[in-house]
Amino acid sequence: MKIVGLSGSKVGSKTRTAMNYTVQALQEKYPDTEVTLIDLAEYDVQFSDGRNYMEYDGDTKYVAETIMEADAIVIGTPVFQASIPATLKNVFDLLPVNAFRDKVVSILVTAGSPKHYLMVEQQLKPILAYMKAQMVQTYVFIEEEDFYRKEIVNDDVLFRIGRLAEDTVVLTETFSQIREAKEAEYDF
């Protein structure tokens, strides 16, 4: 199973910190999975110009192809102006409309205020649904006060990240088993 952790912003450190914990949880619980972390702060990704994702070059091609090859994607995002950052939206725009068909997507969000709790429901999930993702419905919402000097200091958040890692893998396995059984039925 290939899992990609996608840290969706170039700003700050909280989302990346939380993603490090998530990657570690996945690797510890599921050593057989192949986990790749893409932190958009480390890549020079161009804006989508409408071409097929395979036709980009350099970092843009790498980011798009790595996501397309994944079985599951854990998206980490901060809240910018009551929505997702443009860097993350651009990644979606680089991909084809059905990019997340047969993939599981789970979400972790960092925010400066609890008032943004529904941002994921209103902004992110509709995009993922349109792109045909199977979503882990429960996401991890992490606030400023849960961090201290690039560490998560709230055990509740750590437990939630552990459950997010489990749910991501369990749902991916489940959907792939269901799909294999269904495809075998077609007999071609």
Next chain:
Amino acid sequence: MEKYRIDKNKGLEFGIYTLGDHLPNPLTGERISAEQRLHEIIEYAKLADQAGIDFFSVGESHQEYFATQAHAVVLSAIAQATENIKIASSSTIISTSDPVRVYENFATLDLISKGRAEIIAGRASRIGLFDLLGYNIRDYEELFEEKFDLLRQINEQETVNWSGEFRAPLKNARVLPRPQSGSMPIWRAVGGSPASAIKAGYAGVPMFLAHLGGPATVFKRSVDAYREAARSRGFDTDELPVATAGFFYAAESSQQALKDMYPFINEGMKKTNGQGFPKQHFAQGVDPHNIMNIGSPQEIIEKILYQHELFGHQRYIAQIDFGGMPFDKLQKNIELIGTEILPAIRKYTAKD
């Protein structure tokens, strides 16, 4: 329809097209050489001609996994190897070529083939050629519209006066040689949404409509939108042919056809488009109302007749060779088309 060399009395024309893809056979992992692929395409056209198929066309894609970038050259070899079959491009990406050179090539092809050549001009669904040939993808839309207009003007007038943004102006320019009958059929390739079909309608040019999968009725919207747009600009739609193009595979049963074709489509699309063809959607391909002509010869006959009833189109062209399909399977399909499918389609659609 005479202008487009279509005889209504003969009923629905049946053709074959290839994108000129050059992909490994997914069952063996082996890929034939580009040389062999090109010779097989020429042989494929020859067999189609011998089977009485009306039309054969070759596309251009300038990227990995394709072999017919120089499609006019390939068509020239096909012209030489065949007797009666119409030959065309599917499509010529006019946006990134000089319309004068394209016309010279295809007019020459028309003379070599003794009046059998046509041009289908498209905008490219794979855009690698913009970088390769030095064009800006931002001009995608305008490059096509301007160059397609010029191509049509060259076809209508032997002496051309023209100026535009993307090419040096032409002053009393004569574009030679001329096709056998002075002009030749030029179609607009249309894919996807009705918006694209409407553009062909406004210009009053014949439409070549590509379809991947899904209910045939969805594509009827494009055909209707095309004719409506053409009528709104004063064109007589009885004189404007429509062609449709899509996946085709005949075998003894629909289940066998699915089995034979699926790995080629799925793996080929992964390599060329970056996403496979979902099995669930492919399984629906054998439904009588699905646009994909996959099944037994009898099922395919019924599907094509149903589509003909819906679209009232003049030509259907079949894509069979995608994804590294071995040549013996192509031969078998041509045999089934020639012996079973074509006679039935002509019987039901020709006016006697």
